[in-house]
Amino acid sequence: MGELAGDRKIDPREAAARRRLSEVKSLLSVVSCKGGVGKSLLSATLALLLSRKGYRTGLLDLDFHSPSAHLILGETGRIAEEGGLVPAEVRGLRFLSVIHFSGQRPLLLRKGGIASSLLDLFSTTRWGRLDYLVVDMPPGSGDELLELLRLAKGTEFLVVSTPSRLSRESVERMVEGLRTAGARIAGVVENFSSSPSPWKGVRLLGGVRYDPGVEEALGDADRLLRTSFASDAGRVLEEYLRG
Amino acid sequence: MHEWAVAEGIVEALVERGRKEGAKRITGFRLILGEIQGVEEEALRFALRELSRGTMLEGAEVTVERERGRVGCRGCGFEWFPGEGSGEEEALHFLPDLLPLFLKCPRCGSVDLEIRGGRGIWVSSLEIER
């Protein structure tokens, strides 16, 4: 038999991942180099808004160390096994998170295992036909981001920042890095910001104000959509959809 | 059945590779199954047979080799083979890399564990007819 050299060995999960993702028209990955800037809140809200507009929408929480989407949606739902992995249905979204696998166990995990889990997830999940799959990413530009970029080359990145220079500086650098890697950038969202100042060399999709009403609305999707956070996110979405 | 998903990937990847190599037929291949991946061999073989019908893979002889699952403790260095079915948990069927969440080092109790063998699925050799 013809032995395949190390780099020519065939991992069937890669072809499976490509095929399963080909059913998803647009992948939108919400990223930032910082944590706590609103990636998860924005991802879940954007997914809910897209679904309300009639788009078939999925939400994938890839933050293995600190999954949040289920808390924002107020429900985890159940996954099923049928010709692969069938995501949960929550509030009209197809939803998948590490929480479906880990339950309440503490998430002490090394990065290597997480990157490899992305390949398993993408190769087995049957999203079915989707208009949008919103991906809530962990902070940083490490393993998960690079693996996502490798497996889902067409994904667009929505980069979240705060107005602080501490965030802007590293987000600018992240955008530059993503561009170098050949990634598509949808634009930047400035969160916790009442009047975003212009960004250099990257499209500003809009600002989102601090909204003290958000905390009370966590876990209640309908209520969340009535907050000023959601209306700001809605304007960001319109800007994004304008293309 | 995630065996079905795995088989789909195998057929697709092999047909693609076969085309690139100008093959008329793929007559055989060897598949390495990491034990931690939790793939059931019979179910996989069945899915492969069904899915390869009408492709250049039809009738190919499939050799399956298993790589044993091996877990190491970063605390005390102990290494052990958790064995098949250490994941009664359904979760591990899909995300075998989460195995450390469900284990503790049998020697020191640490939860800082890493998988050192038996992860992944790959085709290691291929026989084609031009």
Ligand SMILES: Nc1ncnc2c1ncn2[C@@H]1O[C@H](COP(=O)(O)OP(=O)(O)O)[C@@H](O)[C@H]1O
């Ligand atoms: N514009 C906002 N107004 C009020 N609270 C917000 C706003 N954006 C985010 N938050 C809150 O800030 C915290 C961090 O947001 P989160 O989405 O978890 O950030 P990340 O996913 O980037 O780590 C959460 O408690 C969230 O509810």
Ligand SMILES: [Mg+2]
């Ligand atoms: Mg988050």
Ligand SMILES: [Zn+2]
């Ligand atoms: Zn130990």
